[in-house]
Amino acid sequence: MRTELENSVSASRHLNSAQESAGASALDATLHGEATREFEAFLHARIVGQGAAIDAVTEMYQMFLVALNPPDRPVGNLLFLGPTGSGKTYVVEVVAEALFGDRRAFLKIDCAEFQESHEIAKLIGSPPGYVGHGETQPLLTQEALNRWHTEKLKLSLLLLDEIEKASPALWQLLLGILDKGILTLGSNRQVDLSQTLIFMTSNLGAAEMGGLIEGGMGFVAHPTSVDTSLDEKITRTATEAARRKFSPEFMNRLDKVVVFNTLRPEHLEQVLELELAKVKQRITHAAGQSHFTFCCSPEVNRWLLREGTDPKYGARHLKRVIERYIVYALANLVATNQVSTGDCIDISLKPDGSLAFTKIVAVASVAAAG
Amino acid sequence: MKAVLFVDDNEALCRLTCDILRLEGYRAVPAYNAAEALKVFDEEDFDIVVTDMRMDGMDGLELARQIHNKNPQLPVILVTAYEPVSGEHVRECLAKEDLFPHLLEKIRLCLSEAEVRKAS
Numbered sequence: 001m002r003t004e005l006e007n008s009v010s011a012s013r014h015l016n017s018a019q020e021s022a023g024a025s026a027l028d029a030t031l032h033g034e035a036t037r038e039f040e041a042f043l044h045a046r047i048v049g050q051g052a053a054i055d056a057v058t059e060m061y062q063m064f065l066v067a068l069n070p071p072d073r074p075v076g077n078l079l080f081l082g083p084t085g086s087g088k089t090y091v092v093e094v095v096a097e098a099l100f101g102d103r104r105a106f107l108k109i110d111c112a113e114f115q116e117s118h119e120i121a122k123l124i125g126s127p128p129g130y131v132g133h134g135e136t137q138p139l140l141t142q143e144a145l146n147r148w149h150t151e152k153l154k155l156s157l158l159l160l161d162e163i164e165k166a167s168p169a170l171w172q173l174l175l176g177i178l179d180k181g182i183l184t185l186g187s188n189r190q191v192d193l194s195q196t197l198i199f200m201t202s203n204l205g206a207a208e209m210g211g212l213i214e215g216g217m218g219f220v221a222h223p224t225s226v227d228t229s230l231d232e233k234i235t236r237t238a239t240e241a242a243r244r245k246f247s248p249e250f251m252n253r254l255d256k257v258v259v260f261n262t263l264r265p266e267h268l269e270q271v272l273e274l275e276l277a278k279v280k281q282r283i284t285h286a287a288g289q290s291h292f293t294f295c296c297s298p299e300v301n302r303w304l305l306r307e308g309t310d311p312k313y314g315a316r317h318l319k320r321v322i323e324r325y326i327v328y329a330l331a332n333l334v335a336t337n338q339v340s341t342g343d344c345i346d347i348s349l350k351p352d353g354s355l356a357f358t359k360i361v362a363v364a365s366v367a368a369a370g
Numbered sequence: 371m372k373a374v375l376f377v378d379d380n381e382a383l384c385r386l387t388c389d390i391l392r393l394e395g396y397r398a399v400p401a402y403n404a405a406e407a408l409k410v411f412d413e414e415d416f417d418i419v420v421t422d423m424r425m426d427g428m429d430g431l432e433l434a435r436q437i438h439n440k441n442p443q444l445p446v447i448l449v450t451a452y453e454p455v456s457g458e459h460v461r462e463c464l465a466k467e468d469l470f471p472h473l474l475e476k477i478r479l480c481l482s483e484a485e486v487r488k489a490s
Contacts, residue, residue, distance in 0.1 A: 282386075282389055283386065285385075285389075286382060286385035286386040286388075286389050287382040287385070287386065288381060288382060288385065291382075323390070323393065324471065327386075327390060327470075328390070328470030328471050329470070330386075331383065331386050331387060331390060331469060331470050332466070332467060332468070332469050332470055334380065334382050334383045334386055335380070335383050335449075335451070335466040335467070335469045336451060336466050336467050337380075337451075
């Protein structure tokens with residue numbers, strides 16, 4: 001009888017001779033399929049400074065597309081850690097937009113609303129015989145999860161926001177969901193999460209991260225920009241905080257923990273560009289036939305960045321600042337018929353620090369006059 | 371989610387304003403003239419109406435009067451590029467040159483007053 005070793009040597013010889021006769025070619029296991037590449041490019045065009053998050057989501061999506069994700073559990077369990085304003089929820093929104101064309105195409109559970117054990121009934125419904133049974137529609141149902149499914153894509157996105165605030169009862173549910181991909185509702189109906197990509201976000205370690213960003217207490221210079229070593233410290237701080245707070249059972253069920261980087265000045269500039277491009281798109285869409293455009297001087301861009309961002313809160317306020325100082329003003333110009341089709345509005349900074357809006361040229365009227 | 375009906379024959383302004391209102395968390399519905407506004411008003415529920423004063427066909431004051439025939443408690447804000455207008459059917463009047471951010475403040479104020487009235 002041949003030993004296992006002899007069998008293995010024989011198989012290896014057979015493989016070598018097959019390679020010699022057929023011609024061997026090396027394979028690249030890092031390549032992505034076309035759909036995944038498009039998905040990844042979509043994310044890269046809209047998400048700034050968070051490459052690790054993009055890589056993690058892309059990997060899960062690729063596994064899902066080729067049906068290689070482990071059966072009988074969710075497609076992926078991702079934990080996003082990081083400072084506020086670094087874009088954790090935004091990544092989920094962009095993933096939803098990439099897959100379903102709508103940023104709201106995911107089910108969001110705000111764990112802060114389930115801090116008491118009895119509040120779990122809002123999530124899964126009350127069991128028969130308990131007060132409220134049949135009266136309140138559970139939040140996490142198969143219908144709610146599958147709401148955005150299409151003929152081509154039967155994938156659901158579930159966001160569990162601020163996971164550290166969940167009650168012990170929610171934790172028990174979560175462990176089951178993350179492990180088996182099954183949730184039993186109060187009505188005994190089962191919800192299948194095996195076609196679901198689960199995102200969990202947490203601000204754990206936020207205070208320590210804030211301390212790192214601000215330079216800590218005492219006579220320490222506050223960092224004006226963010227360097228790589230700061231990101232490493234933030235990663236370490238967030239991961240340690242997660243390990244302190246979350247049980248090993250929970251951590252073992254995660255496929256990937258991603259710590260979001262603090263946005264550097266060059267990232268914030270890219271975020272500003274993206275946000276201004278979105279506003280231009282909105283104006284074009286809203287103005288329809290009578291569309292116009294605008295451009296901001298470099299000084300205005302710097303001013304918007306100063307007003308809308310800071311190392312502690314990232315780009316959280318940037319959208320609001322653009323809305324308040326640019327969009328409202330443009331709407332007032334439209335309301336008073338000061339802009340018309342083809343106009344380009346130049347936005348510059350006046351010496352007193354306020355914004356000046358100047359009509360550069362009305363393309364249509366110049367053409368008409370010519 | 372509170373619902374706002376915004377009426378203006380300047381379509382660009384109408385859409386842009388509704389866009390801003392949606393970002394502020396309202397359900398905003400545009401109507402490009404008074405007749406269309408009355409039709410939409412009959413089909414959907416609104417918490418407040420904001421209308422331009424001068425429009426072809428029916429002006430904002432007449433629209434406010436007809437809306438109050440259907441729902442006397444509904445706040446109506448009038449916006450105008452001309453002289454301020456007042457009347458029993460107008461809760462607030464806003465100059466178009468000061469539309470933003472004042473419109474958002476006025477809407478918030480009118481809606482919270484309406485809530486208080488409803489509660490009492």
